[in-house]
Amino acid sequence: MKRSVILTLLFSVIAANAYAGYCVSGKRGLKTSAMINRYLSDLADNSSGFAVVGSVGTTGGSGTEKGKKIKAILITENASWNKDSGKPTVIITGAIHGNEWATPEVCLGIAEYLLENKDNADPARDDKGLLINGGAGQGMKTTAESPIVPRITSIKQLLKTIQVIIIPVFNPEGYDYSHTQEGKQSYYGAGWRPNRVDQMALMPEERCYREDGTLYEKPPTDAEHCFLADYDDTASDGDLEEESVIVCESVDRKSISLFAPELSVASAEMFDAVYSSTDPSRVVCVSGERRVWKEQWSADDDTIDLAGALQEGYLQKAYGVDLNRNFQYKWDVVDGQKHLFIRTRSPSSRMYRGNGVISEQETHAMEKLVAERNVVALIDYHAGSTQVLYPYAYSTRARVEKNILGGKSDYDVFRRVSEKIASLLNRHGGKDTSIIGYTAAQNYNETSVGSGVARDCYYETEGIAAINIEVHDRRYTYEEAEYMKVVPEICKTNVPGAIWFLFWAADLGNRAPD
Ligand SMILES: [Zn+2]
Structure with missing residues (x-):
């Protein structure tokens, strides 16, 4: 013992x-x-x-x-x-x-x-x-x-x-x-x-996608360009709601509007809704810039003057690639990932996949x-x-x-x-x-x-x-x-x-x- x-x-x-x-x-x-x-x-x-x-x-x-x-x-x-x-x-x-x-x-x-x-x-x-x-x-x-x-x-x-x-x-x-x-x-x-790589330098121009996920050679000039955006209501003691809305820029590039703000961006329905709009027609686009919609802009029929918005900080630099979306295998999946399409291709998103495989x-x-x-x-x-x-x-x-x-x-x-x-x-x-x-x-x-x-x-x-x-x-x-x-x-x-x-x-x- x-x-x-x-x-x-x-x-x-x-x-x-x-x-x-x-x-x-x-x-x-x-x-x-x-x-x-x-x-x-x-x-x-x-x-x-x-x-x-x-x-x-x-x-x-x-x-x-x-x-x-x-x-x-x-x-x-x-x-x-x-x-x-x-x-x-x-x-x-x-x-x-x-x-x-x-x-x-x-x-x-x-x-x-x-x-x-x-x-x-x-x-x-x-x-x-x-x-x-x-x-x-x-x-x-x-x-x-x-x-x-x-x-x-x-x-x-x-x-x-x-x-x-x-x-x-x-x-x-x-x-x-x-x-x-x-x-x-x-x-x-x-x-x-x-990571923190500056995306503005890497994607200075807009890229727009067709509904099947392929890239337009040049952004179409007869459609509104719609982007993933952040919603800033900090002026009324709210938060900066990131990746929460879609903002569309008018065909004449003179005004911007919130697209279907009642829909969640995470849904595949949003993707389909953008492409099913006909008057005007709309397409999903991305660029090396982050778009920020300010809450106080929402009063005027949700459409505001682009020049004024730019002065108030509508466009900012986008930073960073989600490294766990940048690897080469199945980098470009569209099937079954409609709900992620806008995010993974938008440089302003936390899930951005990068400018190319292993970029x-x-x-x-x-x-x-x-x-x-x-x-x-x-x-x-x-x-x-x-x-x-x-x-x-x-x-x-x-x-x-x-x-x-x-x-x-x-x-x-x-x-x-x-x-x-x-x-x-x-x-x-x-x-x-x-x-x-x-x-x-x-x-x-x-x-x-x-x-x-x-x-x-x-x-x-x-x-x-x-x-x-x-x-x-x-x-x-x-x-x-x-x-x-x-x-x-x-x-x-x-x-x-x-x-x-x-x-x-x-x-x-x-x-x-x-
Ligand atoms: Zn993780």
Whole structure:
């Protein structure tokens, strides 16, 4: 009896020491991308050769501001950027959307956990002492329906087998801007999501679309040009309601009017309504400018003089591309995405897809990184729900069809791996109800689709087992005190799921190249 008590005590002490040191960064409060980069360097400096920091690219910059370096930490035994060992590689990215502030901390937590346990040959455990790869080594007979159980259980063995490249802030421009007062307030207080590239310079002229989604060679001169716009009622103590109305510019370009203000822009009906109008006829157009309708203009039959509106700030510069709509696979989808058409093609929208596939330096950097390395799997962290998402994002009906992930079908593997991760995250069971109840799904909130999404592209063009993990339900940015309280909890919940995924991904390294 005494012996078991001693052993229990001893185990608690070891467990406390071994796992005291992850998800500590979040407790230090809000931080800029530069602060995160310094922290990465500190981690690498104290890693005994298990980690190195490098830049994987530079952002495009904003206006006169120079671009920012996109920093990554590479973690493996004998870590090096120059001598790629050819080891199977897993990439983990955070803050592809600038406002998703918990995601860089989850990335840092994973790095902290790996480095804390780099010499630990025992089966990996979470901060509650639970085994992360619990089913391993039990000699179960494997069938198509039995749980997926990775071979590796310890971090020491993991870091001999694979290398992990962690990019906590993939979109440093958008992330840092979302920490400014203006950036934090944008999109109804959800915060700034895209990068910060000036779109005015890239699209100085209007582009107009036909109803089938194809581009007019020249904007038609016999139709009203209708644009996605913001609605500014700040003069009467309201908000700036972004992307909430459509504004049409008259055929003679002398006046502007609100189009069907009772309709929601999010609806496919709006798209159809624009094209079904005949007197005058109307078309959907976009340009590198943001259009802002002022509430006080609404008095005069909703039609006002364009010259006067211009003087009152109707046209402003548009900034930013949603990097998670800029990847090459299914970038130009129209079918089933009518409700997103105006948004994804409008430079003023938070969901703007960019001026072409891989037009952004961030997406280009990622394409280069995956082309250079033997990347087998990837996690892209997001916020806004508690879900583990797998390809395809572009459709709710189309299913992945390859069979390269070592199971019955890739769709089946993705589903089961995502369900396993969700169950590990739920096992952690935080007290905060906004960070429990993780589910696995193909589409965000089961229904939402998006074109040019990173996970679809990584899987389809590079055969990478790419998933998204959404870490916080309906939340993006935080006040400092809440951040210090809830973000470490989000991190603690998510790290075990990521570690299990790394164990699983290590087995993908054995598959035959496709
Ligand atoms: Zn996101």
